[in-house]
Amino acid sequence: MNIEERLDEIEKIIREPSFLKNWGLGNEVGYFIFDYDPKYEIQVRNKVKYLKNKINESSKYDFKILEFDLYDIIIDILNQKGYLNKTFEFEEKKGRDFAKKAVTKMLKLSSNSNLIVNYIKNRIEPNSVVFITGVGKAYPIVRSHNVLNNLHQQIDSIPVIMFFPGNYSGNDLVLFNTIKDGNYYRAFPLVD
Numbered sequence: 001m002n003i004e005e006r007l008d009e010i011e012k013i014i015r016e017p018s019f020l021k022n023w024g025l026g027n028e029v030g031y032f033i034f035d036y037d038p039k040y041e042i043q044v045r046n047k048v049k050y051l052k053n054k055i056n057e058s059s060k061y062d063f064k065i066l067e068f069d070l071y072d073i074i075i076d077i078l079n080q081k082g083y084l085n086k087t088f089e090f091e092e093k094k095g096r097d098f099a100k101k102a103v104t105k106m107l108k109l110s111s112n113s114n115l116i117v118n119y120i121k122n123r124i125e126p127n128s129v130v131f132i133t134g135v136g137k138a139y140p141i142v143r144s145h146n147v148l149n150n151l152h153q154q155i156d157s158i159p160v161i162m163f164f165p166g167n168y169s170g171n172d173l174v175l176f177n178t179i180k181d182g183n184y185y186r187a188f189p190l191v192d
Helices: 003-014 038-056 070-080 084-094 096-106 115-121 144-154
Strands: 031-036 064-069 128-133 160-168 173-175
Touching: 003 031, 003 038, 031 038, 031 144, 038 064, 038 128, 038 160, 064 070, 070 084, 070 096, 070 115, 084 096, 115 144, 144 160, 144 173
Parallel strands: 031 160, 064 128, 128 160
Antiparallel strands: 160 173
C-alpha cells in the first residue's frame, strides 16, 4: 500500500468495535504504532488533523480522538515550570548537549514521575483513542521507547496509537529510518 492507502486504513481500524474495546492481538492492551517514511510527515499530520476534526465534531461516533504532540507537551511543561527561557540560556552558554540533559532531567524522563507520561495520563478521557504525535520533533529530548514503556504501565483502558516517522519492525523502532532504538516494544503495527 502507498502512504495514502495506509492513512485511509486508520479510520476503518479505529472504528472497529474490537479496537475501541482496546484489544490488540491476543487480547493484550491496545498499543499500536503507525510507522511511515519521514518524507510523508506533512501528509500524516494532515490526516491526523482531518480524523480529529471529523470524529470529534460528529455525533455519530461514540469516541473522541485525543492528540498528544510530544514536542508541544515539552514546550508546555517548560513554560509551566518557568524553564523555557532558562533552556535557551543553557543552550547558548553551555551548548545543546547540556541543555538537552537539563531538560531531560527536569522532565524526569527516567523516573516513575515522568512529567510527559503524567501530562498525558491526567488528560485522558473515557471513550477516547489516543494519538501520540510529534515524535520526530521531540527527538533527541524524548525517545519513543521511554514514552511507550512508561505509558504502558500507566494507561491500559484506552487504545494508544503512536505516529512514528521511521520504521517499526514489530520488535524495534528505527527513527528517521536511521536511528535504531534497540528496545523491544509491546505494540502492534497499526497498518502493514
